[in-house]
Structure formats: C-alpha cells, structure tokens
Amino acid sequence: MRDRGFAPGRILIYLAVSLIAAAWLAPLVVVVLNSLRSNEEIAQASMIGWPQHWAWNNYVVAWSGFCVAETCAGIRPYMLNSALVTIPATIFSTLLGAIAGYAVSLWRFRGDNWIYGIVTLGLFLPQQMRLLPWTVVLRDIGLINTLTGLVLIHTIQGLSFTTLFCRNYYVAIPHELIRAARIDGAGFFRIFWRIILPLSGPILIVTVIWQFTHIWNEFLYGVTFTTGQQQPVTAALIALSAAVADIPQHGVQSAAVIIAALPTLLIYLLGGKYFVRGLTAGAVK
C-alpha cells in the first residue's frame, strides 16, 4: 500500500486529490476574480468568470467608499474596530491564561482542580446561555455598544481556552525545576518570568493564533452588543449585504469579503503549523 512508482492506482490517487483540492480552492478563486470585475460585468454574466477589465477600483470603494445606512466610509472603520477588539483581547486573554495555566499546573493551591474544572466548562457552554447576562452586565457597567465591552467579553471567555492550552503545556515541565527555584528564594512572578516564559514560545504562538482567529471571526457577540459604527467587520459584512440587497454590488462586496478575511488568512499562511496544533489541541480536550 505504501509503494512508490507509477502504477495506475497512484495516478487515480493524484487525480482524486487534485480534483478535491480544486473544489476546495474554487470559492476563494471565484471571490478573488470577482473582486477584480466591475459590478456591471458580474450582473451581465455570472459570479463565476474571468475579469474582462481589471477593476482594481473595487478595492478602493470597498476600503473607504461604499455606504451602509448614511455613513459612506467603506469597510475601513469596521476593520479598525475588529483590530481594536481582537488585538487587546488576544493579548490579555493569552497573558492571563498563561499565568493561570502556570499557577494551576506548577504552583498548585487549594481548590485549583475545582476552579480549573469550572473554567474549562466554558469550552462547551453555548454562547446563547450568556447573551442575556452579558447584555445586563454591559449595560450596568456602561460598556454596551463599545469596543471595550467586546474586549472584556472576549478576554474573560477566552480564558477557558488559553488556560487549558497553557496548563496542558506546562504540566510537562518537571516540578523539580520549580522546587529548586523556590528553594533559591524565587517567587511566583520571578519563576514565571525567568523559567516558564522562556519555555513558552510554541504554546504562546498557538494560543495567540487561536485567539486572534476566533475573536476576529466572531459574529454573534459583535452583532448583539454593538450597532452601527461600533460593529466589528463580520457584522458589517452582513449589514453591507443587507444594505445593497436591492442593487447588488458584487464586485465591491467581493473585495470587502477578501479584505475582511485577509488578516486571518495571512496568519494561517504564516503560522499554519501552529494553527493546526491549536485546532487539534482544542479537540483533544
């Protein structure tokens, strides 16, 4: 079964795998091509076709031109919103998760198993169970319809994942290392800073990629807790589709979709190995 050489069987394998790969790439190719075709050209033909004139202008309009409701600033403000939510929430949740994971795995304290068990339940609890309480909490502390509110939500909820990732990684570090450092008089933070953090490179990359991708792509909280100019880009894409439903601008919409997907796609291309590791680490909980 694992012989090399060019038997007909192997040609079939290559054929099958190339066909499926083409099907998997097709949606991306179609959208990229459409982002370079004018709205009129798409309207006359179909969504699937080669650009007759390269309509680079679609990207200009998508980035800073098209209108949703009465504001005509393109997708730029929503991209900025997403960045202003995703970057701080990723940093906070990763850092706090690393410290929590370190405390739970290597420091040990009374009740650690209990609280860790409850925190990891957050991996499973549906978002729908938290929508109403978050609405009330955000309203009470005056953070409804703010980016800060979304940062808070994603930081607290992200802790379930980040603590799990880091804890499972730190568990493999020998306790003797910590014990020796404690005998030398090193405290909680010094050990974290001097011993744990330098060992944490891979897991921090996995965690950051996972958190960034999840928060950037999140939609339900964005659409529930923010409106209008405060929305992240996922919610803005839906608003754009609704706004142009009567006179579709498929060229511009395609460009907007590409722009919105670009940050996570780039991260995937650059850190694919770590992306997959996060995926499978999250799976084998």
Next chain:
Amino acid sequence: MTNAVSIRPGRPVATELVRRLPEYLMIWVPLLLSAAHLVSFSLWTIWISFTPSTLIPVSGWVGLRNYSAVAASRNWQIAFDNLLLFGSAFVVLSAATGLVLAILLDQRIRGENVLRSIFLYPLAVSFVVTGTVWSWLLNPGLGIQKLVHDLGWTTFKFDWLIDRDMAIWTIVIAAIWQSSGFAMALFLAGLRSVDADIIKAAQIDGAGPVRIYRRIILPSLWPITITVVVIQLQFAISTFDLVRALTNGGPGIATQLPALVVYDLMFQRSLLGRGAAAAVLMLLILLAVLLPYAAWRYVQQRRAAHA
C-alpha cells in the same frame, strides 16, 4: 490610619499575605471571574427561562410555560427538525470526507503539505465569509446554475438555495467545505500513529492494502472518529453565523436552526423568558451529546490506566 497593621513587623502571616498579594490577585481574579461568570450566567439564564420576562428581565414564576410555548411554536419545531437533518448529514459527510482526504494524503504523495493547507484554509476564515461566498455560488441567478446556463445547458437546475425543501442542504455543503479539513487533520494524526510493525507483519502474511485498511487501520480509528463526531455535533448545534450569512433562515423559515430561534426571541421579538428557555433547550441538546461522550472518555481512561 489602620492600614499599616498588616506590614508591622512581628506579624508574619499578615506580612506574608501582603507580600504575596499581587500573585494571589493575578491567579485568582481572572480564574474567579471566568468561573463565576460561567456559573452565574448559566443559572441566571435558567432562572429567566422560568419567569414571565418579556422586554426586560422580571421576577415571577411561570413554571414550564416558556418551554411549552417554545416547543409548540412552528419556528422551533422546524429548527429542531432542521438540526436533526443538518446535524446528522453534516457530521456523517464531513467525517467521511475528512477520512477520505486523510487516507489519500497518507499515500506518501508529493505536495502533501500544500494539499493539507488547501483543505484546512477554510477553517481560518469566518463563517460570515463562508456563508456570503456560498450564497453567491449557490444563487441560481448568479452562481453555478447561471454559469452552466451561459455555457449552453439551459435546462440545468441547481436552485436549492431558493427551494424550501432543499435549502438546508446548502448549509450542509458550506459546512462540509468549511470543516472537513478539521476531520482530516485528526484522522491523519490517527493514521500516522498506527503501529508500523503490525502493518509490516500483515504485509508479510500477504495481506493486500484494502485488507490492511479494513482489518487493521480503520478499526484503530474508532476513538478518533467519536471525537470528530462529537466536536462536529457541538458545532452543528450552535450553528448561527453560517446560516445568518447564507440563507438567513430562509426561504421563509425553511432553514431555521435553534441558535437563530434564540436570537429571534431574545432580540427581535423581545420575549426574554422564551428566548432563555430556547437557550436552555439548546444546552440540553448539547448535554445529550456531551455527557455520553464524557462517560465514554472516562471509561476509556480508566481502562487505559488499568492496562
């Protein structure tokens, strides 16, 4: 001034406490916030589901009335039927696709890394993007059907997106495209961990590749298959963005799913009590999947520990 008490010499316990206060805060505050929000938010939503709350949360007790109202609504019934169909079709087909991809990639083919990246990239984009793109491709007036018509085959029909009976399958298609790569990644890891000595022994005994797959390799993938199924089911139960972008529950309410019903009740009809009841029902559906899985995992681990 009483705040200096704790750092006065001769009180070692208090001094120690103050000295270590920063680390206690860093450990406990995030963990407690996380745990407290999970517990209290769940309990609060459950409590609301038993109250007559509509526009705003109010106290009071209506027993199971919200639940019976939700369960009796056409919206929920369609959503539940859709979930059963979508959940089973999507889980079976994406696991099958993932397994086929994994087996193909496991044949020592050239360009494996590139191919793997191609099958996994949809996982990096949001469901909103996936749903939007597939809504174009599957739109009969714009996408695949239009293309085939323009090419000359004018009787070709592929209009599931606007067909009440078939629309749910468009969500299955988009979901398979998005997450089969995930199943592939797990299966591939499983295939690579099969003991090479056993395979070699079987080859020496004259077993062909088909037989080796059927008798040795595939049976060893059972635990991974169960994990894949459970995770994909968890995704299916909470599907929201994908449907919102692809069909928005339509045509009519033909592609309604529980998560959309919850959102509709809570934020569009302002029936908080019923919305909370629908959310709790979602949680119960999820538990019906996760609890047996947790029990199975527990038994497996016990068995591994004794072996």
